[in-house]
Amino acid sequence: xxxxxxxxxxxxxxxRVIGRALAEKLGYKFYDKDLIARVAKESGLSENLFxxxxxxxxxxLLYSLVMGVQSSKGLYYHYNDMLNGDNxxxxxxxxIKKIAQEGPCIIVGRCADYILRENPYLIKLFLYADAxxxxxxxxxxxxMDIKEARGAVHKADKRRSNYYNxxxxxxxxNVNNYHLCMDTTALPQEECVEYLYNYIRMREAGFKED
Numbered sequence: 001x002x003x004x005x006x007x008x009x010x011x012x013x014x015x016r017v018i019g020r021a022l023a024e025k026l027g028y029k030f031y032d033k034d035l036i037a038r039v040a041k042e043s044g045l046s047e048n049l050f051x052x053x054x055x056x057x058x059x060x061l062l063y064s065l066v067m068g069v070q071s072s073k074g075l076y077y078h079y080n081d082m083l084n085g086d087n088x089x090x091x092x093x094x095x096i097k098k099i100a101q102e103g104p105c106i107i108v109g110r111c112a113d114y115i116l117r118e119n120p121y122l123i124k125l126f127l128y129a130d131a132x133x134x135x136x137x138x139x140x141x142x143x144m145d146i147k148e149a150r151g152a153v154h155k156a157d158k159r160r161s162n163y164y165n166x167x168x169x170x171x172x173x174n175v176n177n178y179h180l181c182m183d184t185t186a187l188p189q190e191e192c193v194e195y196l197y198n199y200i201r202m203r204e205a206g207f208k209e210d
Contacts, residue, residue, distance in 0.1 A: 001121060003028070003204055005106040006113040008126040008164075008172065011156035012134025012149075013184045015127035019106050021193045026200065029105040035095065089167060109160070113177065114168040123203055125196065126178040133185045179203070 005028070009015025016032060023030035093115045099105060100116055107116075113124040129137070131153065138149035164172035175181050180199060184192055 001207055003104045003121045004100045004116055004119055005123045005125060007106055007108045010128045010134060011153055012137040013127045013129040014137060016108060018127060018184060018189060018192050019108055022196050023106045025193060025197050031099060031105060032108040111164055111167050121207055123200055124178040126181045127184050129183060129185045
């Protein structure tokens with residue numbers, strides 16, 4: 001069975017850490033930043049292009065270019081004669097669909113829940129936390145001061161929301177878009193992982209085999 005778990009998360013919710021631990025417990029592959037590297041490698045484009053686009057909507061990109069951009073392989077890549085945020089997003093979406101067919105996995109962010117919305121083995125999760133907890137997490141984890149951490153939380157929410165809303169015409173963080181939303185401050189981290197693990201196993205029990 002090719003279960004695909006998509007994981008939306010707020011900055012400072014420890015969503016990535018919980019997601020990686022969950023993938024290890026399930027024995028599933030985990031895709032986050034390494035997804036960008038794979039897109040770049042398969043397209044022949046510089047990874048920097050995708051890093052610049054990472055969860056940013058087209059309107060915020062400064063490199064919307066007509067024709068081609070020189071790739072890391074010294075070639076010019078044309079995607080419908082236009083290389084911009086929309087087409088970079090399509091490349092990423094194509095890879096996400098391909099990954100979903102390769103085997104069980106967890107994919108973090110990047111509108112994967114929307115891209116894979118017709119997949120019968122899709123489980124959509126969203127992890128969040130209260131503002132104070134998120135700020136404190138960044139202060140401790142990234143050695144930020146409180147003002148800097150608050151700014152980072154606000155900026156990340158706006159960036160991720162704009163990106164998701166732009167490409168899905170839906171609302172990032174809206175409970176109606178996910179199968180399960182979890183406040184990661186409600187339980188210790190290990191118990192969050194255990195709870196999600198049990199939830200996923202129960203959902204999988206109801207899936208029909210190929």
